[in-house]
Amino acid sequence: MNFHNLAQGFIGNEVEVLTPNDLISGTLISVGDTTLLLKVPPVIYGPPTDLAIIPLQAVEFIRVVAS
16 A cells, blocks of 8 residues: 555545645545645635645655544
8 A cells, every 4th residue: 555545545534734834734625646625714804716736756754633
């Protein structure tokens, strides 16, 4: 099992993704060949979307938030 297959198992779960510059929390929507797509809370004075696109090569780890 590789990282891509492992991450696909978390689709639909609340996760935290650590990148070198940030910790992003949201619901994992999809895992592409090169990116993760997260639904995140809207940011005040930020982009007018609630999606975060994260390159897979920037991901240091993914933590599933217990519910």
